[in-house]
Amino acid sequence: MVDASSLNRPAPQTIDLLLSRRSGSAKAMTGPGPNPEELRVILQAGARVPDHKKLFPWRFIVFEGEGRKRMGQMLGDILCAEGDVSDERVAMERERFRRAPVVIGVVSRARENIPIPMWEQELSAGAVCQNVLLAAHALGYVANWITEWYAYDPRVKEKLGLKPDERIAGFIYIGKPGEPLEERVRPDLDSLVTYF
Numbered sequence: 625m626v627d628a629s630s631l632n633r634p635a636p637q638t639i640d641l642l643l644s645r646r647s648g649s650a651k652a653m654t655g656p657g658p659n660p661e662e663l664r665v666i667l668q669a670g671a672r673v674p675d676h677k678k679l680f681p682w683r684f685i686v687f688e689g690e691g692r693k694r695m696g697q698m699l700g701d702i703l704c705a706e707g708d709v710s711d712e713r714v715a716m717e718r719e720r721f722r723r724a725p726v727v728i729g730v731v732s733r734a735r736e737n738i739p740i741p742m743w744e745q746e747l748s749a750g751a752v753c754q755n756v757l758l759a760a761h762a763l764g765y766v767a768n769w770i771t772e773w774y775a776y777d778p779r780v781k782e783k784l785g786l787k788p789d790e791r792i793a794g795f796i797y798i799g800k801p802g803e804p805l806e807e808r809v810r811p812d813l814d815s816l817v818t819y820f
């Protein structure tokens with residue numbers, strides 16, 4: 625718990641981060657990744673998001689060390705079982721989670737038939753992903769929020785232990801940038817803002 629007297633301390637430097645934040649490609653990531661204390665901070669930041677009625681409609685799955693290898697193995701095995709898949713593709717899947725030193729899976733636990741709409745619970749899971757990205761960047765890492773095919777694959781979800789109503793909001797890859805970051809196209813703000 626944060627002491628009430630230290631809530632919302634001004635941190636103007638945060639604006640610099642928000643206005644310069646750039647995802648780093650998972651493919652180009654290297655180590656080292658966050659240490660255990662930093663990882664804890666990143667997860668705490670992730671869990672500190674707006675959330676209507678304090679439902680905490682999300683949870684985390686952390687992949688690091690050998691866990692990344694086991695996840696890749698699982699992805700490769702799932703594709704192999706399909707039959708018509710090249711050896712290169714299977715080899716690529718086996719290495720997928722080893723692109724970054726740490727991957728955080730954010731799982732949405734949004735429930736239907738409760739007073740808070742699913743949409744709002746899912747938005748909260750999106751906010752978790754963004755807080756994880758920002759916290760990782762604030763600590764000097766790059767991060768990449770991706771879903772790719774395995775976030776939606778029912779076999780992967782089952783093997784990861786997701787319940788039928790749980791969904792992957794994102795896999796956040798975290799590491800050091802292996803190549804220089806380049807700015808990408810950003811929207812023309814004026815075309816998106818109206819004043820009522």
Ligand SMILES: Cc1cc2nc3c(=O)[nH]c(=O)nc-3n(C[C@H](O)[C@H](O)[C@H](O)COP(=O)(O)O)c2cc1C
Pocket residue numbers: 645646647648768769770771772793794808
């Ligand atoms: C829900 C969600 C899923 C995404 N999935 C992928 C993905 O599977 N592959 C990908 O290349 N980018 C994906 N992205 C986009 C990247 O996270 C990133 O935002 C994009 O490369 C733009 O870079 P920026 O974050 O620096 O603006 C996804 C973004 C969101 C919000």
